[in-house]
Amino acid sequence: MSTAVQEPPTPAHTIPSNPTESYTSSSLLTGADVREASRNGSYTKSTSGLAKTYIQANLIILPSRYASDFRLLCARNPVPCPLIAESESVGKWDAVKSWLTGLEGTDVLSAHDIRQDVPKYMVYKDSKLVKSHCSDIVEEWTEDHVAFLIGCSYSFESALSEAGLPPRNTTSDTIVPIYRTNIPLCPAGVFTGGTYIASMRPYKRSEIEKVRDITRAFSVTHGEPVAWGWDAVERLGIKDIDKPDWGSSPVSTDGSRFGAFHGDEENVPVFWGCGVTPQEAVMMAGLEGTIMGHAPGYMLVLDCRDWDIVSKA
Structure with missing residues (x-):
């Protein structure tokens, strides 16, 4: 059976021009649309079914001292923890480097603010949940944090x-x-x-x-x-x-x-x-410091598409 994904035309940008207007799932046709609506606080629901054919990602953000071990965790457990991309450098919240062969960081995720582009976040301090389903993590982000993007079954x-x-x-x-x-x-x-x-x-x-x-x-x-x-x-x-x-x-x-x-x-x-796996692994490890991630079901929607990753599978 063929698993090829046919590439349709890129949908038009149809989100409301006035940021005070309400966004609906039918108006969020691209990854950029979803990120903009999340950043503006106009879309706060699950990302299930949004921006069809655009890849969705789980998000986990760690102090840099744990980054090497986390990359190794993903390499050893590629089914529940498939690593797509990470911060371009420590503390970088607006650029990523890709772990996908043939895709650059800007192909995976172009203009963005990883601190605000997810509809809902979770925040942990010393492995204890301190904020649940918050709208952004601007105050929690530091120059020592590294963001990791993990594949999502959505x-x-x-x-x-x-x-x-x-x-x-x-x-x-x-x-x-x-x-x-x-x-x-x-x-x-x-x-x-x-x-x-x-x-x-x-x-x-x-x-x-x-x-x-x-x-x-x-x-x-x-x-x-x-x-x-x-x-x-x-x-x-x-x-x-x-x-x-x-x-x-x-x-x-x-x-x-x-x-x-x-x-x-x-x-x-x-x-x-499921990409909640790395969040649980982080909690099991009893890590110190501030750790952040997406709330389950509220993903970061990327710019790469089905056909971009199927060809890498």
Whole structure:
């Protein structure tokens, strides 16, 4: 089966010209649109479904003394922690260098302010959460911080939808269910004891092989599922499928409680590596200082597109 992504024309810039006007998901057609709306405080919802075909990224920002160990963590755990880019230099919040072959930093992320271009942020001090879902991190950012961009599975949802396999209940008002699992991460320096975090999208049993084929090409954004099937829930150490650790509770094809359909062939849980993994790894490491990241479901939307990363997969 071909996984090539066809390149449509770049959409016109259609966000409101007056920054006091409200932005809607239908007016946010590019990564630049989403970043501008987030920076202006006019868009504050989940980025699920926004700017179709534009790659979305998880964000983790660390004191520079942890940067080397974090790069190693990503290299050793490329499925849950696929590294896309990082600050061009220590303390740089408006330029990145790319880790993707064939793409420059400006191809990945052009004009931006990484301190304000995500709809919602999380702030930790000495590994304790001190601010949740805040609108910017301008006050917290220092000249010693390094930002890392990690691939996000939202990025393959356009390809799934194009193939007639749209994820269920993924809108700007919902966030994909996200779970802690018992799959251990390969340790790296100060980062020890972490486990995979997984996102879940339900599919029919008959659809799973096609879903695997499509998402396999997106290795830069987690690739194909790490597990699927009702038996995977127990194998991954998930205690209650209806109570994710982050995000919205899953629903069945008729909109009812997903867990009530245990064993049903029309409602099968499918799990992917998730970019919340590095945030959890940071918390497990007990790092000192101020650490920042995106709030789960509220991503940094980039300028590179589906076809840019599929060709690298």
